[in-house]
Amino acid sequence: MLKSFTNLVVCEHCDATYTRVALAPGEVARCGQCDAVLYRASLLDVDRWLALTVAAAVAFVIANVSPVVKISLQGLHSQATLWQSAAALAHGPAAPIAVPTALAIIVVPFMQVSLLLWVLGHARRGGRRAPGFRLAMRMLAGLRPWSMVEVALLGILVSVIKLSSMVEVAPGAGIWATAALMILITIVASRDIHWLWEFTDRGRPRGEGRS
Amino acid sequence: MSRPAAPDAHGSVAHQREEAPMSRPARALDLGLVSCHACGLVCEDVLERQGRVPCPRCGAALHRRKPDSLARTWALLIAALILYIPANVLPVMYTSLLGSGSDSTILSGVVAFWSTGSYGIALVIFIASVAVPCGKFLSLGLLLASTRRGSSWARRERSKLYRMVEVVGYWSMLDVLVVAVVAALIRFHGLADIEPRVGILYFGVVVILTMLSAMSFDPRLIWDGKDE
Ligand SMILES: [Zn+2]
Ligand SMILES: [Zn+2]
Numbered sequence: 001m002l003k004s005f006t007n008l009v010v011c012e013h014c015d016a017t018y019t020r021v022a023l024a025p026g027e028v029a030r031c032g033q034c035d036a037v038l039y040r041a042s043l044l045d046v047d048r049w050l051a052l053t054v055a056a057a058v059a060f061v062i063a064n065v066s067p068v069v070k071i072s073l074q075g076l077h078s079q080a081t082l083w084q085s086a087a088a089l090a091h092g093p094a095a096p097i098a099v100p101t102a103l104a105i106i107v108v109p110f111m112q113v114s115l116l117l118w119v120l121g122h123a124r125r126g127g128r129r130a131p132g133f134r135l136a137m138r139m140l141a142g143l144r145p146w147s148m149v150e151v152a153l154l155g156i157l158v159s160v161i162k163l164s165s166m167v168e169v170a171p172g173a174g175i176w177a178t179a180a181l182m183i184l185i186t187i188v189a190s191r192d193i194h195w196l197w198e199f200t201d202r203g204r205p206r207g208e209g210r211s
Numbered sequence: 212m213s214r215p216a217a218p219d220a221h222g223s224v225a226h227q228r229e230e231a232p233m234s235r236p237a238r239a240l241d242l243g244l245v246s247c248h249a250c251g252l253v254c255e256d257v258l259e260r261q262g263r264v265p266c267p268r269c270g271a272a273l274h275r276r277k278p279d280s281l282a283r284t285w286a287l288l289i290a291a292l293i294l295y296i297p298a299n300v301l302p303v304m305y306t307s308l309l310g311s312g313s314d315s316t317i318l319s320g321v322v323a324f325w326s327t328g329s330y331g332i333a334l335v336i337f338i339a340s341v342a343v344p345c346g347k348f349l350s351l352g353l354l355l356a357s358t359r360r361g362s363s364w365a366r367r368e369r370s371k372l373y374r375m376v377e378v379v380g381y382w383s384m385l386d387v388l389v390v391a392v393v394a395a396l397i398r399f400h401g402l403a404d405i406e407p408r409v410g411i412l413y414f415g416v417v418v419i420l421t422m423l424s425a426m427s428f429d430p431r432l433i434w435d436g437k438d439e
Pocket of ligand 1: 011012013014015016031032033034035036
């Protein structure tokens with residue numbers, strides 16, 4: 001079994017090695033050499049984290065079923081959801097870009113929220129590791145840079161302003177839900193999911209997975 | 212509030228620190244340690260003896276530095292630079308109003324907002340579509356060139372520059388989303404229509420390539436050279 005040292009932390013930006021110290025809530029441990037964040041004290045316990053993830057799931061559903069913008073032009077009406085927006089790119093010569101767009105604004109956020117619900121739902125019952133915990137944690141780390149809910153929201157706002165000179169524009173329920181989802185997903189799926197590893201370590205038999 | 216983690220509470224780390232000629236904290240590499248890029252676990256470095264070692268905690272492959280970091284970063288950056296030309300020259304959007312249509316590029320979109328007095332929105336699009344990608348090209352080029360030479364110049368600042376590139380990079384997708392939303396809304400056949408054009412495909416691919424390029428760069432390489 002490979003030896004591992006849970007009392008140490010290595011700065012992923014400069015390879016400096018430190019001993020972990022306990023932080024007070026809200027404190028941040030920074031690398032003395034390159035100033036990168038080493039780790040943070042989590043402000044959320046698992047129950048609150050799960051509650052916010054459930055809220056994010058609700059926001060996700062609303063953001064995806066209701067239109068984000070409605071417009072009218074000379075008695076004609078039109079509206080678009082997030083999915084319809086991504087699908088609109090699929091027509092014409094730029095069609096391939098519809099795939100990464102749909103991934104970034106719909107599929108990746110959906111997977112982040114689902115994986116967190118799965119992992120946290122098990123963790124809150126005595127620090128248990130969900131089936132597939134290792135894979136889920138690796139996926140959550142890998143998906144994070146590709147989640148672009150905040151960019152989608154800014155894109156919607158810019159579109160509203162762009163069109164307001166041409167047609168009558170009204171915000172749909174989806175725009176508020178997208179804003180809520182943006183805030184919630186930033187909180188629940190941030191960089192600091194690492195401590196779930198330590199938290200769930202408590203629910204396992206002593207010695208397992210350690211040297 | 213912030214404070215650095217106590218660097219010398221652990222015996223072996225403190226020991227190494229005292230022996231180091233400079234007052235730099237010990238590198239994991241010199242301590243025979245390797246940290247998992249996926250879950251952060253610090254492990255004993257046995258990569259010398261066994262080629263491929265999975266992280267005992269999460270199963271991701273352990274490595275001291277990102278593989279072929281500089282070559283991959285260069286390749287993706289150059290590909291992005293080349294595609295940035297058609298992304299700007301080719302139209303990203305086609306607008307037809309009552310039968311008369313016109314193509315618009317990214318820059319002509321910015322100019323149109325500016326000329327109608329929407330300075331704020333023109334600035335937002337300019338920053339996301341021009342300033343951020345160009346800043347990324349320059350920053351990554353600078354990081355690559357200085358890292359290849361093993362330069363010890365402004366290491367801390369270069370680390371911060373890299374983190375900034377990572378954080379702001381994906382905002383460039385803004386233009387793709389604006390075209391998507393606008394094209395989804397304006398489809399009043401014959402009266403008014405907006406369609407995406409091939410330029411937005413190139414632009415989206417440029418953003419993805421620059422993100423992949425930044426991810427391939429290993430910021431630890433900045434600190435690997437000798438002190439001058
Ligand atoms: Zn550091
Ligand atoms: Zn790991």
